[in-house]
Amino acid sequence: MLVSEVMLQQTPVVRVLPVWEEWLRRWPGPADLAREPAGEAVRSWGRLGYPRRALRLHAAAVAIGASHGGNVPDTYPELLELPGVGSYTAAAVAAFAFGRRETVVDTNIRRVHARLLSGSALPAQALTAAEMRLAAKMLPSDTGASVRWNASVMELGALVCTARSPKCGKCPVRSSCAWLAAGEPPPTYTPRGQSWHGTDRQVRGAVMAVLRVAEAPVAPELFQRAPADLGFEPLGISIPLAALHRLDPAPEQLERALAGLLSDGLAELHPGGFRLPA
Structure with a gap:
């Protein structure tokens, strides 16, 4: 679990x-x-x-x-x-x-509470103390019932009261929904996913893909220059290394990615180069 x-x-x-x-x-x-x-x-x-x-x-x-x-x-x-x-x-x-009685609040539960009880299309962009107090208030006092309640509300949010295109016709509590009663007002903000292409995160991921398959430390110059330019073919890491080079990251972006991986403990620098932590 x-x-x-x-x-x-x-x-x-x-x-x-x-x-x-x-x-x-x-x-x-x-x-x-x-x-x-x-x-x-x-x-x-x-x-x-x-x-x-x-x-x-x-x-x-x-x-x-x-x-x-x-x-x-x-x-x-x-x-x-x-x-x-x-x-x-x-x-x-x-x-x-x-089977403990605990207040479980994930994105799905927050969305159900926002619509059913507060009449809002979406919960606040960040979890608030008021939301936690509301969730705690709604939690049944019986331990077994509280576990079932958490699971049920979570599933309701995941399968029926979804962020986009909620299946209100199938909702077992639609008659009590404050959001439906208010005429389904639109959200006060537009959820935005995190960007990926061209970001430091994408470069970090590409570097990690190289390190995951490497059986030995990877020389720093391999991240910076194509193996053909260096005059040799590295064993076992050619495919992820080529994927990294296709991104063509700027030298400072690659440097930030490598430094970040070292700082986060996801990579170690040895005399032979970079590798996963021991």
């Missing part, structure tokens, strides 16, 4: 599922992951994006072995103490994995 919750952050289920299945096949328990170098977690993260999450899961696995006897803790406060685990993830794991 902890693995899936971290993987699903800002990433759709269809992309997560094959990586999650392979991850659990390889590392069925926290101790299995903790015994591996952190770089292996990053390598197995594949193209899910935001690979720092892989480092955090590895650090959490180490902490679980050191402080919890190898078992994922089952309470919100203990989960919150794990590296990289925030308030939402701690609440979701405590509720859905261990």
